[in-house]
Amino acid sequence: MTTLDPSALSTHGITPAGVVWRNLSPESLYEHTLNEGTGRMAHGGSLLVTTGKHTGRAPKDKFIVREPSSEDRIDWGPVNQEISQEKADLIAGDLRGHLSAAKALYVVDARVGADLEHSTNVRVVTESPWHALFARTMFIVLTPEEQEAFTPDAVILHAPSFQADPATHGTNNPNFVVLNPGTSEVFIGGTQYAGEIKKSAFSLMNDRLPEEGVLPMHCSANVGDDGSVAVFFGLSGTGKTTLSTDSTRPLIGDDEHGWGSNGVFNIEGGCYAKIINLSPEAEPEIYATTRMFGTVIENAIADDDTRILDLDDDSLTENTRAAYPLESVPNSVESKQAGHPSVVVMLTADAFGVLPPIAKLSPEQAMEMFLAGYTARVAGTEVGVTEPQATFSTCFGAPFLPQRPRVYADMLGERIKDHDVSVWLVNTGWTGGPYGEGHRMPIKTTRALVRAAVSGKLNDAPTRTDENFGFEVPTEVPDADNSLLDPRATWKDPSHYDEKAQKLASDIKDAAAKARQR
DSSP: OOBOOGGGGGGGTOOOSSEEEESOOHHHHHHHHHHHTSOEEOTTSOEEEOOTTOOSOOGGGEEEEOOTTTTTTBOBTTTBEEEOHHHHHHHHHHHHHHHHTOSEEEEEEEEEOSSGGGOEEEEEEESOHHHHHHHHHHSEEOOHHHHHTOOOSEEEEEETTOOOOHHHHOOSSSOEEEEETTTTEEEEESOOOTHHHHHHHHHHHHHHHHHTTOEEEEEEEEEOTTOOEEEEEOOTTSSHHHHHOBTTBOEEESSEEEEETTEEEESOSEEEEEOTTOOTTTOHHHHHHTTSTTOEEESOEEOTTTOOEETTOOSSOSOOEEEEEGGGSTTBOTTSEEOOEEEEEEEEOOTTSOSOSEEEEOHHHHHHHHHHOEEEEOTTSSTTOOSOEEEEOGGGOGGGOOBOHHHHHHHHHHHHHHTTOEEEEEEOSEESSSTTTSEEOOHHHHHHHHHHHHHTTTTTOOEEEOTTTOOEEESOOTTSOGGGSOHHHHSSOHHHHHHHHHHHHHHHHHHHHHHHHO
16 A cells, blocks of 8 residues: 555544655655655665754653653653653644645554564654655564554654744754653654654663563674574664674674563564774675665765765764665574573673673673663763763663663563573773773674674683672683783783773772662
8 A cells, every 4th residue: 555545644633734655665765755855876776865963862852751651660860851741742733733734744554573472563654755764674564464454552753844842842952752651652853863763662662561571672682593592782882783793693683672481572673783984894794785775874975976885984973874674684584583592792882991802790790780781982972072981871771761770670680590591791892901092892803702602602611700890701712812801911001900990890880779779
């Protein structure tokens, strides 16, 4: 079906003045985008778009409606900012009026959650054809029969050209994301950055799934030939997508998963990879998707004539992104599901250069690291950042977790215990000193470490106990540069290393304790 009776949107408060396109093919959405001039074809067939002022998420402009059915379970605060029902209704009403006046609307009916026992039917209504393609790519595409019988469980109303009036609507800025847990509605305006669409659906699932006894996780996941499943937690820039996209292990998904009674399942239908400085040698599977039809590329630079991408050009943003169907990865798992994990990998980019490149965590250490969610910002990435700064995002996904951190941590702890899961900490950051003195951990070494861990080869490897962190650190790893396994030995001044390591160990404990108390 390509058009939708406009009256079908009346249940969402929209009375369209123009045509309503429903579930268009990627080919048609390309044509609509090219015709309106909001995108260009890049070399190889990907669709190249720019997002203007907003080239990433705006966490300070995300709100949750304070309403009776959910207010007791929401972790209110600077991450989950509240907005009154009255103000939310004003935003929703004006946004619906804006969409009603559009010359054309694009409806995408899809599913989030590959496990049908824990899935949600999502309807996206947008004024932008390339954002419709993004939603079609990132969510799970329905069969014709499922489309015919579709009834939405959740609705995302999306209008990049609509801007809020902070004085009237109670927002901080003209751009906004408003989630209403009671009605399962999301309202997005004032930003063209498409990641807000996917992350709002993830936030919705992060509130729903714990109520169904399912742990939602900001993680990637893959599976070995023997059926062994590994999940990779990590914040942006730590290598979550890169390390899970491995030619030797089929990919279940790169960012958002649930862990239920049947095992792990992908919440999404696509991948959303950061592609700045992407290397065809180190990341061949992801690199190939940037030259495929159906991939949406945000804010990369291309030659005006040849349209060949320059993935090293960060003149628009360092957060260049590619959205592509999971099936674009040659060895992906078609069902987007697998069994219970046997290995959990927690990724961190330690810019202080003090964490070992790999360490085995006890269950208690795993809970502490999960609650802390540590990584680091480096100098030059943000105004005012002149040296490495520790940053903590509880459960490796605080911006997307409506409920209290201990809800998710306790669920993970139970699963680690019940399924005898091995937990590894992997540092993809610096070695030989902090940022500015040392150097980034070689991707070849990190891949070797991760492959050894997820394959079980490290289970009986000789280890030493790290004096500062208490982790068990392997002293020998096949196919890796073993000289990097002891970070203290890579520093010119071991006493300076100890000082920095002890400070970070203390900060991680404090962050975890604060998260547990919320």
